[in-house]
């Protein structure tokens with residue numbers, strides 16, 4: 116079942132004439148599988164650094180569990196999943212695949228930062244990240260114990276895990 120089919124079936128069942136015209140431009144574009152139009156609308160709902168358009172596109176609309184969220188009822192969608200599909204003009208279906216944020220920023224919907232993976236792959240990567248973070252933390256503590264003034268400790272970035280994908 117494609118994204119467009121989901122939307123079409125839901126609104127057709129609502130049974131009222133003219134249902135399509137009452138939809139917002141985003142839903143209309145999704146139903147029409149108009150990838151470029153959907154991407155433009157999605158981008159207009161993001162904070163994008165115009166000096167660095169290759170960076171994260173931070174969703175500034177509704178969210179759920181820390182992710183961008185669009186729609187309501189049975190047609191709701193996670194914004195980053197719609198972005199992944201729209202970037203391919205809805206010719207590839209995600210199905211049960213997860214969409215992983217390579218940048219680690221849940222609110223980002225830049226399709227270049229998104230990759231479709233199996234849930235297992237996503238979980239493995241998350242566990243590897245957590246293992247690395249624990250290892251880094253242990254090494255920091257050990258270094259701090261023997262040399263609290265070490266230059267590496269002074270240059271530590273803020274914790275990297277706060278935005279990392281938990282899926």
Ligand SMILES: [Zn+2]
Nearest residue numbers: 171218223228
């Ligand atoms: Zn990003």
